[in-house]
Amino acid sequence: MTESVREHRKGPVQLRGRQIPETTTDERLLSESEGSEWVHSDPWRVLRIQAEFVEGFGALAELGPAISVFGSARFRPGEPEYELAERVAAGLVGAGYAVITGGGPGVMEGANKGAHESGGTSVGLGIELPFEQGMNSYVDLGVNFRYFFARKTMFLKYSDGFVVLPGGFGTFDELFEALTLVQTRKVRQFPVVLVGVAYWSGLLDWLRDSVLARGAISAPDLDLIKLTDDPDEAVRLVVEGVRDLHASEEAARAEAEAAAAAERTGTDGT
Template structure:
């Protein structure tokens, strides 16, 4: 094979490029050359840095939050409505039980949860999202952060919440609900309480799961137990409190068993 017949090849960090895939300029040239179009700021590699920055910002902001519960529900719920006042009450009760309250930061149920937490003297967190129809963060938030990417925002909800409280809502609420159920069901995260508030609103969905998904084998009987359905705000907090007390006892028991095993091994 003649030299000019040898396939062209270039290494760029961990990447190997050949033939037409090799760019006409080097990485350094594209970084340092300020001339030409600015399309590069919209490319996928640049988006990775933006995504990374959102994770870093979220982790840094929430790492010392302490125990917290996320409240989800419709942004269309009006102040003064029964559902709004219910979410407000739940936010206040969660603070009284020692939890911070996290919401999506917008209006409706989110605003109500933040308002209840704020007026009860607790920590009120809003994790907003950039949308074509601008909502902005509500006025009852102590710690607020707006994300570009839904999946980064979802990670923050799951990472820093010890329970999910889900009031009536639309597609976004359903998305958060079923992602939480899936993560707990598949044990991708430690099991935590998922409470649906509103028996009339959610009852049909729960019945469908029991009467359609369960008999056809799409879910297991124990999966149904991942969801607690109620109308009572005090019951919401009690379900969460009991679940966390059980988890703490189990952790203490496992720690004691490990300590006994180590002591037994040393004694032998």
């Protein structure tokens, strides 16, 4: 029997055995233990970071309408969450959207499988981790990243909305990053749909009963999140959210153009 060999992706480089580093690129970037060496190494890191953004933008620039699907890497084929991700992704493809995931196993693989087998565009944005996940086999367009922040920028830039299935810390990070940027108006509002009433209700109860009750958020902030158990309803909610957003943007644009025209007319005296 052939002994399995541990593998590790470091950007475009594939490493095995003793070549695998003990720390990640993110860890080395954030480390304070380098002393004055950072003066010499950090400018080169900036170029590497720039390259990740350039590669990501280049790969995804012509993707078209897309929805990101998030969820745990730990659910296996045959488990309800995996199959739920397949159904959500198939519905999104039917509605005319590409599907973007983190490219790994679990919910991500289920969503990529649903998109791929439905004839849609299946995108995976992978990340360098100490425990290698690799890109799942259902990804049609894959981009591997060293840095989490570069990867998260791609999710936000190229997604029209998010569908979030049960997951752990990584899923929470992606969910709350999106909500924070919308709440603070750093990005335009886009729909966020949680799938799994039993899984997410405790979180939403805490947000309402503790966070909102203490005034740490406002009541409209909770309206940013929709919750359902039905994959078809999840697709409907996110698609309607995108449509409503585009309609409001068109209305705002028309209002601004009308106001500018009225101002020009007043200035010209005609």
